[in-house]
Amino acid sequence: MRDSGMNPRLLLVEDDPVSLAYLGEAARALPAEVDCAANLAEAFALASRHRYDAWLIDANLPDGSGAELLSRLRETLASPPPRALAHTASQLPEELAALRALGFDDVVSKPLPVDAWQQAIRQCLGDSGQTSTWDDDGALRALNGNVEAVASLRALFIAELPRQSLAIHAALDAGDADAARAELHKLKASCGFVGAGRIRRAVDDLHANVSDMDALAHFDEAVGHTLDPARAKA
Known part of the structure; x- marks a missing residue:
C-alpha cells in the first residue's frame, strides 16, 4: 500500500452501470480513490498508467473474463502486483473456489451489503485479517x-x-x-x-x-x- 497518510487507490472493473455506481461509492467511503473501468481494454489501459493498491475485478466482462484480465495484468505489469479481489453474481462454492484457484486473493458474491464489500476490500488491502494465522471469515x-x-x-x-x-x-x-x-x-x-x-x-x-x-x-x-x-x- 501507499504511505499511511494517503488513501489507497483502487481499480474497480465492472460492466453493469448500477453495480459500478454502488460498488464504487461504497469503496470511496472507506475512504479510497477509485478509478472505474467497464471492460478489459479500459482496465488494462488504466492499470498501465497508474499504480494501484488493489484490483477489484468482475468475473465476467463483455470482452473477456476477469481471470483473463488478472493474468494479463500480472504477466505484463511491474512486479510485485497488487492483490486482487473478484466480485461475481455466482454463489456456487465451486465457481468461487475456481476463481481463487485462478489467482484471485479473495472472491465475493453480489449483491452484498456495503459493510461486507468494504470489509472485503480492507482484507484485500491487508488492513485486517490477513496478518493473523487464520482468517475465519474468509474461510x-x-x-x-x-x-x-x-x-x-x-x-x-x-x-x-x-x-x-x-x-x-x-x-x-x-x-x-x-x-x-x-x-x-x-x-x-x-x-x-x-x-x-x-x-x-x-x-x-x-x-x-x-x-x-x-x-x-x-x-x-x-x-x-x-x-x-x-x-x-x-
Missing part, C-alpha cells in the same frame, strides 16, 4: 458458511503443509525458480480455501521474488506459526 465465505468443512480442510492443510514447505525449499535449493513458483501457486490456492491468512501473505511475497531471502524467512516464520498451535494463538 467461511469460501466454503459457504460450512464450519465443519472449514475444520476438516484445515486439518488436511496442516497435514500437507510440511511436505509443501519442503518441496518449495528443495526447488529453491536446486535453483529451479519455476518449480518453486508452481508449488507456491498451489499453496496459494489452498490458503484461500482454508483462510490461512499469515501464510497467504508470505506466499504472495515469495512468489513475487523467489530469490528474496527475507521473503523466504517470512514464509518459514508463517509456516511455523501455523503448524505450532501455541504460536498460532498469538
